Amino acid sequence: MYSFSNRMNEVSARAVREILKLTADPNVIAFSAGSPANEAFPIETIQEIMNEAMEKNGTKVLQYGITEGLDLLREAYLNHLAVPKGLSVSIDNIMTTTGATQGIHLACDVFLDPGDVVLVESPSFLSTLMLFKKYFVKCIPLEMDEDGIMIEDLEEKIRLHQPKMLYTIPTFQNPTGKTLPEERRKKIAELASENNVIVLEDDPYGDLRYRGEEISPIKKFDQSGHVILINSFSKIISPGLRVGAIVADEKILGKMTVSKQFADTHTTTLAQYVCAEFLNRNLLPEHLISIRQLYKERMETMLNWMEVYFPKGTNYTKPDGGLFIWAELPGECNTQELLKKAVADYQVAFVPGAPYYINPQDGRNFMRLNFSANTPEKIQEGMKRLSDLFSENHKF
Ligand SMILES: Cc1ncc(COP(=O)(O)O)c(C=O)c1O
Structure with a gap:
């Protein structure tokens, strides 16, 4: 049997891998990965730049x-x-x-x-x-x-x-x-x-x-x-x-x-x-204006529906930018356990708080929610699914 380096024994990429796996199922509304919106990619511009790179600078870029x-x-x-x-x-x-x-x-x-x-x-x-x-x-x-x-x-x-x-x-x-x-x-x-x-x-x-x-x-x-x-x-x-x-x-x-x-x-x-x-x-300036607008709308949509659907007593951040909202649920809670149910029974995903802490216990009540990767309609539906998850599986 081979033996791996001590260095690799220290690390486990499981948490990250699981997150990425969850987003692959199209039926799951994933608020997990920190991905930009697919609609945000300037595909045609990039294609044109790549063509130019090959025509004018082919040997240099290769x-x-x-x-x-x-x-x-x-x-x-x-x-x-x-x-x-x-x-x-x-x-x-x-x-x-x-x-x-x-x-x-x-x-x-x-x-x-x-x-x-x-x-x-x-x-x-x-x-x-x-x-x-x-x-x-x-x-x-x-x-x-x-x-x-x-x-x-x-x-x-x-x-x-x-x-x-x-x-x-x-x-x-x-x-x-x-x-x-x-x-x-x-x-x-x-x-x-x-x-x-x-x-x-x-x-x-x-x-x-x-x-x-x-x-x-x-x-x-x-x-x-x-x-x-x-x-x-x-x-x-x-x-x-x-x-x-x-x-x-x-x-x-x-x-x-x-x-x-x-x-x-x-x-x-x-x-x-x-x-x-x-x-x-x-x-870049114009591109930033357009993606900021897209993500701002999505962030506000998520914050509005959290207000409606999340249990009373939930604390959550209201950021000025970025891609994430960080929520703390009230009561006795284990978001890592909740995630399993969320994906299996409610087809919605988030990242549980534990892996973000040196002491994972500190993250039991927390979850990270990404708002950039889903449309406002999907965000509303995902928040509704989370609401069902909470009311049927969590005592507040
Ligand atoms: C805080 C932070 N640092 C670094 C990275 C990695 O970024 P990159 O895709 O440029 O490697 C991420 C990606 O999510 C991040 O959130």
Whole structure:
């Protein structure tokens, strides 16, 4: 019998796999995955850009590229995304990646040793929590109020645990949808610098704002190079393209380049070309207006029907953007058990709260609901099914 590495014994992708499986059955109304709407993909534009890529730059996009990424995309990212967000960086601070997933992985690869302490929001993105296990680090949960990380708790835990890294999703957080105010962002950048803590700022949702004022990334307030900003084109153009970007200190990117060489040499050139052209043709602003409108309507539909159908005493977030609502049911509850019934008997799916916590018990009453992937009609029907599930299976 073969024996797997200790590293792989630490991780189980079961929770994520189960979620993805649930969405495959067309009869199930899935509020589980964080997928963009199929209707949101700019298919014709992408097709046209790909044709042009082959006609004008065929050999370039089909040949090996450099690990740091296609210059065309790094420059376009700089001009259209980084600079408008107030980041004072150059192309040398930008690397393109195979999704934000790879950016997170590279940051772990270059910074984490077994036994290191990583501070994480509680709750936090389940895939990254699982990834941390592979690096044999100790994750310490940080308390959150309605605006995210609480600075006093962060200061206390930095003092107690001397962490190597803080992992945060400050804008429209996954799973809660919460957004960290600017003052706290400044303070986090300061604390990171003073205490030599790497801040892994994961921001795939920042451009999906439906109300309220734009807010700058923590990276903008970074004076010492401790903040690594991870971005993605997954939610704003297409996750199937698998393109993301990292903004970081040159020295950090140098190490990451070595790590990425081992991983995949470089991100698919054709996919990078598509994202670069999308930006350079200035198509993103209009595209964002249209998907923000689509998702805002869906979010409001979900919130309205939750008001009607969810048990009295349910608490849920009302985000200003992103793709998720985070709900806490009242009473004795186990949403992981409820999910099995939800799918089998009511054909509706959500993600239970447990895997988003270091201590899964903390998530028993919680569920994450995605609102982007279903039409308003489906959302209403799904909320009705959840209402039936709750009233027939849960004592409040
Ligand atoms: C917080 C967070 N980080 C990273 C990712 C991964 O994004 P990508 O598709 O760019 O790898 C996701 C995807 O859902 C996410 O929610």
